[in-house]
Amino acid sequence: MKIDLCISPLLLPPYSEGVDRVVVVDVWRASSTIVTMLGNGAKAVYPLDSLEKAEAKAAMGEIVGAERDARRCSFARCGNSPCEYQPHWVAGRFIYFTTTNGTHALAEAMKIAKEEVLVGAFINIEALARYLARHTGTVLILAAGWRDKMSLEDSLFAGALYSSLSRLADLTPLSDSIRSMNTIWNDHNEELALYLSTTDHYARLEAIGLEEDAAYCLKQSIWDVVPVCQNVKGETMIVDKQRR
Numbered sequence: 001m002k003i004d005l006c007i008s009p010l011l012l013p014p015y016s017e018g019v020d021r022v023v024v025v026d027v028w029r030a031s032s033t034i035v036t037m038l039g040n041g042a043k044a045v046y047p048l049d050s051l052e053k054a055e056a057k058a059a060m061g062e063i064v065g066a067e068r069d070a071r072r073c074s075f076a077r078c079g080n081s082p083c084e085y086q087p088h089w090v091a092g093r094f095i096y097f098t099t100t101n102g103t104h105a106l107a108e109a110m111k112i113a114k115e116e117v118l119v120g121a122f123i124n125i126e127a128l129a130r131y132l133a134r135h136t137g138t139v140l141i142l143a144a145g146w147r148d149k150m151s152l153e154d155s156l157f158a159g160a161l162y163s164s165l166s167r168l169a170d171l172t173p174l175s176d177s178i179r180s181m182n183t184i185w186n187d188h189n190e191e192l193a194l195y196l197s198t199t200d201h202y203a204r205l206e207a208i209g210l211e212e213d214a215a216y217c218l219k220q221s222i223w224d225v226v227p228v229c230q231n232v233k234g235e236t237m238i239v240d241k242q243r244r
Contacts (some may be wrong), residue, residue: 002138004174005158009108010148020137022109023120024145027153028201029080030102032217037084039223041091045238047103054098055201065097105144119227126221133168152199179184219235
């Protein structure tokens with residue numbers, strides 16, 4: 001299996017040829033929230049790439065989660081906190097979802113993946129690795145970042161996924177980006193929370209009291225969930241590949 005990392009959607013064009021699967025990661029917090037929604041029983045998540053689309057869905061009575069700049073949008077039932085999406089109301093529901101960075105990255109990934117787009121986070125990393133190891137071809141990890149800039153937590157996830165996959169499959173790294181993140185992961189995985197506490201995005205979350213979200217999103221392999229994007233009647237729908 002060939003594997004690579006794109007550290008920002010803005011840099012995606014040079015990576016766009018010959019990609020079989022794209023793994024989109026927004027550790028803090030969109031991909032972690034999507035995994036949690038599905039893990040808590042949501043039937044599907046519909047990612048939306050604009051506030052206008054999300055507000056229109058809310059006006060139609062749909063369940064909408066919406067966030068910009070780490071804060072919940074006023075028209076939405078929930079924001080982008082995984083802790084909001086509890087089983088007692090999520091189970092069996094369809095949820096429309098838009099965020100500052102993650103849903104934009106998903107939209108860009110859908111344009112280039114030949115086979116499928118998957119959603120990755122630390123909280124489902126082993127389930128994702130096992131799924132990917134059953135396939136061949138080229139995997140691109142697309143880090144959502146923050147407004148097209150690199151975010152260390154997202155890129156570092158690529159190093160972690162590389163490490164997990166390397167125990168299950170033969171890997172060929174395609175660039176220095178994936179190799180360097182694997183090196184950083186090997187150096188800092190035992191102190192992950194401390195290492196990432198100095199990042200820009202942690203500071204944003206801390207400033208508005210979301211340390212609990214940040215800590216939850218760094219837990220590893222607590223969900224046996226593999227979110228996959230499907231195109232259904234012109235809309236992107238995310239479902240759990242593991243669900244029977």
